[in-house]
Amino acid sequence: MVRPIVFHYVLALLLLLINGVFTSYVAAEESDAVRILTKACDILATTDRFTMLVELNFDVVQDSGQKIEFGGRQEVTIERPNHARIDTLRRDGSHDTIIYNGKKVTLYNELENVYAEEPFSGGLDKVFNFITDELEIPLPLGELLSSNSAEILTQKVKSAKIIGTSVFDTVQVQHLAFRNDDVDFQVWIGDGEKPLPQRLVIHYKNEPGKPKFIAHFISWNTSPHIDSEVFSFTPPEEAERIPIAVVDVSKEMEGGNP
């Protein structure tokens, strides 16, 4: 009678051990995924000047539930602590520019030949918040560009996984997958001396229609030559200064083509 009892104890102990090993393995994998992402964010946060070219795709869920994809190409120039320029070429042909020179935020649309200006002073984190919260201009990669991007991206993460190694063009990347309560997101981060994001995909799993956002990074330059004119703006001839309207959130914009 003694033997089966001992056997049960041993079996229970073995199961506990296996569970412990598995848990620690999962925890190690999670911390590795977070570590790789944090390293990429820290590189960006501590690089004083850089440029990036990124292709953006995002869903807009229609009233019918149909998802329509819009997008464009964005060129971002950052010079810390207080200079930034974002050029967005949308698929409908419009070219929008946002310039921050430490004193004011300027918006310019080449096709319409209009511009708007807002005085503001402060660092890049503050101006990105001002642009998104006060001017209500979406900055899709604002979180990635902020100095505490690692904290923002990894906070409230419920699951972090390393999916494996992939290759984009000639760049070998680590494929990471994260989950929090709001979104599931995946990041592909390059191997090598400067492991920077090569692709970001966000699934808004709780939003109606579960829309998706994709940013595919075409190029990074962490030691660019930036001409001071990049951050200056002189209104072209006959350009009209127009107001920035903060729209009632209950109203939606109509019309337009992808």
Next chain:
Amino acid sequence: MRLPRFRKIVLVLLLFLPLLTVNLSVVENCSARAVVRGHHVTSVVRTGPAASGSVHKHHHRHKRRYEERKDFRDDVRRDRRRWRVGTSLTAAAFRNLSCRSEVIVIGHVTYYRCGGSWYRRVYTAGTVTYIVVEVPAGY
């Protein structure tokens, strides 16, 4: 074979259901093609709000701003004006309007008269938008 009236109705409805579905899909396609008729937009393609690129939900913040805005909607703060924008068109949609818009400059503001509507340009959500405005005084 005699069937109760209710069953007959159900049977007839079932027979016509495929036809009804085909008709509805045709109507939907027509409406999608006829994006602009006259100077009114008859079919709407939402261009926003888009999947934002943020990994966190910010709805609570939007709600708070909306609450604040209700009190200060007509305030002018710096160059920003907290407007309740009614009819608005993206620049691309405005160019697609069938009416030929007349450009009228009053002071430093350019207005566009299209049919009976007056438009002016403002930035909303970072893009140039044509919004319908009140007819300027004297016009």
